[in-house]
Amino acid sequence: MYRYHQRLKKLYHENSFLVKPDQVIKDRQLIKYWRKKQSLFSKFDEKPIFLTNELWYSVTPEKIAKFIAKFVRTSLPNATKVLDVFCGAGGNTIQLALEFEKVYGVDLSLDHLYCTYKNAEAYNVNDRIWLKYGSWEKLAKKGRFSKLGIDFVFGSPPWGGPQYLQERSYDLEISLKPMGITHLLRSMISVSPNVMLFLPRNSNLEQVSRATMQVLGSQGHCRTVYVKDSGFTKGILCMWGPSLVNAGRENQEVFENVGSPSPSPLKDTVNYDLDG
Numbered sequence: 115m116y117r118y119h120q121r122l123k124k125l126y127h128e129n130s131f132l133v134k135p136d137q138v139i140k141d142r143q144l145i146k147y148w149r150k151k152q153s154l155f156s157k158f159d160e161k162p163i164f165l166t167n168e169l170w171y172s173v174t175p176e177k178i179a180k181f182i183a184k185f186v187r188t189s190l191p192n193a194t195k196v197l198d199v200f201c202g203a204g205g206n207t208i209q210l211a212l213e214f215e216k217v218y219g220v221d222l223s224l225d226h227l228y229c230t231y232k233n234a235e236a237y238n239v240n241d242r243i244w245l246k247y248g249s250w251e252k253l254a255k256k257g258r259f260s261k262l263g264i265d266f267v268f269g270s271p272p273w274g275g276p277q278y279l280q281e282r283s284y285d286l287e288i289s290l291k292p293m294g295i296t297h298l299l300r301s302m303i304s305v306s307p308n309v310m311l312f313l314p315r316n317s318n319l320e321q322v323s324r325a326t327m328q329v330l331g332s333q334g335h336c337r338t339v340y341v342k343d344s345g346f347t348k349g350i351l352c353m354w355g356p357s358l359v360n361a362g363r364e365n366q367e368v369f370e371n372v373g374s375p376s377p378s379p380l381k382d383t384v385n386y387d388l389d390g
């Protein structure tokens with residue numbers, strides 16, 4: 115514990131991972147993310163923002179994170195406590211904290227937890243977040259979050275870097291880290307029945323269906339939303355729990371149903387364009 119404390123003290127003292135306006139990005143892979151930095155955090159030019167190299171390509175763009183937080187707020191109007199199990203740079207944690215009273219964030223990287231906290235300061239929501247250092251699998255196994263009355267659990271797990279699109283169909287049991295979708299879903303459902311995962315757009319939907327059946331039984335339902343920005347699909351949101359699965363059904367102009375209703379646990383597929 116002392117070691118972690120010392121490491122955090124050093125990070126704060128050195129203002130580590132601060133993105134400076136005139137910073138030269140040496141990693142060529144990161145240049146395209148640097149050019150679009152305003153889409154990651156709109157406050158980039160106003161407030162200090164902190165990112166490790168890995169976070170440049172793994173943070174959820176602000177528009178998507180905002181959509182997720184507002185979707186969940188509308189679906190679960192009485193919810194107060196939510197959990198972000200892979201909080202990274204805080205892209206989702208921050209937007210959730212703008213909607214909910216208390217947001218718990220977990221990450222295996224102390225550097226990333228520090229970035230989440232510093233970025234939350236930029237959005238003035240650091241008093242609403244509670245961060246826990248550790249691996250999700252260990253924390254879930256110990257039941258660390260199961261008795262806190264958490265209303266919703268979100269996860270944007272590591273997809274394995276930008277090369278995730280090289281697979282024609284992304285294998286959610288093998289390529290997804292730190293565990294396959296069935297184990298991940300089971301661990302998240304043990305905290306709350308309302309769960310959402312942000313996954314690659316080429317995810318194998320058969321595996322989503324199978325995981326749903328294995329964890330929730332043959333009557334289980336999952337809803338899949340394709341999230342597009344300016345016509346480009348950025349990823350999919352898979353959600354479980356009746357309030358999330360049924361949200362917005364009465365308001366069909368919001369969702370364009372592009373899948374045929376099927377009796378499988380993969381209830382339907384809807385499309386949402388954030389620019390639409």
Ligand SMILES: C[S@@+](CC[C@H](N)C(=O)[O-])C[C@H]1O[C@@H](n2cnc3c(N)ncnc32)[C@H](O)[C@@H]1O
Binds near residue numbers: 199223
């Ligand atoms: C895709 S990023 C999350 C990005 C985040 N949603 C954001 O908007 O900034 C995935 C995060 O999961 C963390 N991670 C990886 N393995 C983990 C584990 N076993 N337990 C908890 N966090 C883990 C990584 O350190 C990384 O910060």
